[in-house]
Amino acid sequence: MGCCVPPKESREPIRYDPTFNGPIHNRSCTDIVWLITFILFLGGWGYVGYYSMTRGNVEKLLAPIDSNGRRCGLDSGLEDKKYLLFFNIAKCLAPGTPITGCPTTQVCVSQCPSRTVLFEKEIRQNPGIFDQIKNDMVCTDGLNVQTMTSSEALEHIKNEKCTSFVLQSQPVLGRCFVNVTAAVELLRDLTNGTVDLAEAQVLEQLIKLLKSNQLSSQIVQDLVQSRWYMAGALVAVVLVCFIYILLLRWVVTPVVWTSIAGLFALLGFAIYLCYKNYEYYKANPVGLYQTTNLKGYAQSIFAKSETWLVILIISAIVFLILLLVIIFLRNRIVIAIALIREGSKAVTAIKSTVLFPIFPWILQCGIIAYGVLVLMYLLSIGESAFRVVNLKNDTTCDCGGLYTEEGVACNPAKFISQCHDTRSALLPCQVASCHFTGIDNPYSVIYMQLVNLLGFFWAMFFISGVADMMLASTFSTWYWTFHKRDLPFFTLTSGIYRTFRYHLGTVAFGALIIAIVRVIRVILEYIDHKLKKFDNPFTRCIMCCCKCFFWCLENFLKFVNKNAYIMCAVHGKNFCRSANDAFSLLMRNIVRVVVLDKVADFIFFLSKLLISIGVGFAVYYLLEWNYVYEVTKGERLHYNYVPAIILSVATYLICTIFFNVYSMAVDTLFLCFLEDCERNDGSPEKPYFMSKNLMKILGKRNKKAI
Known part of the structure; x- marks a missing residue:
């Protein structure tokens, strides 16, 4: 493994080595002990998954529980009764329901009600109708509805042994939830006659249920109706990312400055819209009587001038801060653009790197699925x-x-x-x-939860670390190839081979460090949640300081790890020496780190923000365009901003996947650039490997031999 104590010579500038021309080929395996530890831990994590899946039962978590504590569809006598029916689902709308449970009788049934029936009201109006509706009545165990008389049914309804009404319902996760149409019919029926106090309370609760249910159903209806628009928009987003990458290769300077200008234009347009809405709602205040309809109920917060004033102020502050940052760093942005141009050259020279992040992303999705599955099985182990x-x-x-x-x-x-x-x-x-x-859960499950948590984060960071080192090996090979036309065809394949063959232990060590810090952060969040009942200024201050410290520590370690992987990919040293060499190199060039590397990251962030916001605005106004509905023959959506927001978020995630390759390319080339400046001086014996454009911006040049 080597020693983690930095040698004295590592603090000195890197000396010229005539034999160095890129990632060394004669290297040895690094941090083997940590690779063995990781493999053994994966075996233990696999055993935890096997143990949880053989001992636990996810259905215990998902199966509904009736008022007697029995699981529908699982407990004895309820095998054919898989659904839970609420006698009065309106009572479940109380604020404390998620904590104390729904305060109404709940029984297991074989199927949810297929129609709406008001038993008490219909029996009182016509006792003879009971024989026609008794098959729809639901009672608690021990009561036989078929042998009841109408008077006995009323008595059981009074004692809450039988339900006074049932609503047409649909099974959702084993629970019978109200259908909107059934609720409308019930409301119409109740309001036609005399409504007593009890029915008035039910009516009030059902109105709330109807509003929330109808709102969610309209949003779902909008998403279903616009699914093809959204699918087409996602394909367009991928094409936009590819086009943007190609533009960065050939016209990076106009694209970067246009992106910055476009972002400010979008922010300015947003500020203008906020101001117009503020003026409108200030001149036309919306009263409470105007927000009783569904749309007003859903958008009541945006019908106040104060809301738009707050958004206007926040947008203006963000606009001003970004403008000052751009003005202050305008000269450094020119150098950062040259660095981005180098990254774009490397990416387009090795085109397979653009699609490379898809494979680690698929593996991480598998890790997420496995971790969540093990978590659910572990939670299901134990007694109720x-x-x-x-x-x-x-x-x-x-x-x-x-x-x-x-x-x-x-x-x-x-x-x-x-x-x-x-x-x-x-x-x-x-x-x-x-x-x-x-x-x-037994105490052993707690330790297994910690193993699952550590395994989840360790595996996730390991996969991302392996991908980073492979890309670093690839892009560093490109940089240290003096004549770029001599670049090997299988550059990415060589980087993948070197990482798998020699440096998985180094990645495992670096991933473990970040995973431990992340687990500590999760534990702190859990402790903070548990200490809410003992909340006081002292505990809040302590928890806030701890969470802030570990957040900063995690981000610092991520920065160190990324650069350690780059140095390891180039020089083939273990994690400690690579991290020390990278950190020392960066500290010797701290000004360039701040004004070049971080400015490049800032430009990438602005680019992702521009594309995401632009897609959101484009989708929103496209759905407002009448011509779209005339061509597609489709119906207008209730809320155009719902698919617009979803597509904006999805666009940002897609852009992040693509731009992570660029970010890794820039970080790798930046570290190679710093090393190039220290190793070489531009003489014929020690020429610079950087591009002529970058040398021109920095005032450097390669001298010709006399």
Whole structure:
């Protein structure tokens, strides 16, 4: 492995070596111990996955639980009842429902209701109709609907043993959720007659449910309707990225400055739109009575002049900051453009590197899928846990001393049989319940979760590190080839071979360091979440400082790792020596690092931002264009900004994949450029390897032999 203590000579400028002409070929394996450790850890991680998948059951997490704590479709007697029905789903809209559970009776059924029936109302109006609708009635276990009379049914409805109504529903993850059409029919039926207090509360809750359900359904409908537009737009985005890369190769200076100008034009246009909306809503304030419709309900926050004023101020500040940065760095941008031109030459000379990131991305998607799957199986190992909830809020609930405190463990069967309302021996507690809170995992699962977490991050950073080193080996070969026409045809293949053959251990070591820091950050977030109930200024300050420190540490280590991989790809040294050589080289040229390398990264960021925002605006106004609907014969969307925002985000991700190759090329060439400046002086014996354009900008030149 070698020693991580930097030797004294590493702090001195790199000396000229007449035998050096790029990545060395006679190299040896580096950091073998860490590669063996990584392979052994992968075996352990694989065993954790095998153990979790043989011991756990994901259906335990996804299967719905009825009021008696039994799993629909899994527990004995419920094998053919896979769906959960809520007696009054309107009660599930209470703010505390995600924490305390839905305070209505829940039973397992074989199928969700196929139609809407108001049992109590119809039986009271016509008792004889009960025989026609009894097949749709749902009651708790132990009650046979077929043998009931209409009076018995009303009594059971009163005691919440049977549901007073059912709504046409659809199964979603094993739960029967209300269909919008059924809710509309129920609202129409309730409002035609006299509405009592209970029905008024149900009506109010169902209106909220209807609005949220209709909003989400309209958004989904828009996405389904515009799916082909979005698919075509994604193809166009890929083509735009390719065209942009080609433009960087031939006309990089106009493209970069046009990108910067285009970004400022878009920001200026956004500021103009914000100002016009601010003026409009200030002159035409929207009252509350105007926001009762769905569209006003969804966009009420953007119907206030104050909202547009805040957005206007933020946009103006961002515009001003970016303008000052560009003005201050305008001279350095010229040098950064030359560096980007070198990167574009390298990328276009080795065209296969453009598509290379797709393969690591596919591997990382597989790692994500495996990590999430193991996580779910681990969470499903253990026994079900039930806790008493809402006991304090139910003053009439008497459990005979069995359950006296909120949050204590409970048995669903005992709770149903022994906790009753003191006013009646038949009525169960109206508010308090024995709620399923999760699965109690054994302590061994906690350690397995840590192994899974570390394995997930280690594998993810390992894959990205291997890809970076392969690209670094490829682009450094291009730079150190004096006559570029002599560049080997299989340059990328050679870089892949060198990385796999010699340096997987180095990447494993570097990835482990970042993975450990990332795991610490995740643990800090978990601790911060758990300490919310003990929230005070001191703990907030400590947690904030810890999270900020480890965030900075992770980003610094990523910077060191990336440059260590580049030096390792060129010189074939282990991680510690490569990191030390790279860091020393960068520190000796700290001014150039700040004003060249980081300016190039800033230009790439502006380019990605320009393409993303431009696609978003283009999609939005394209969907506003009547001609599009005349040609496609399609219907107008409810919310044009939904596909526009989604495509903007997708565009940014696609651009990031493509521009990561450019970023790695620029970082590699930048490090090679610094080393070139130290190794050589432009004399015939020690000529520069950099391009003539870059030498011209820096005021350097290669002297001809006399």
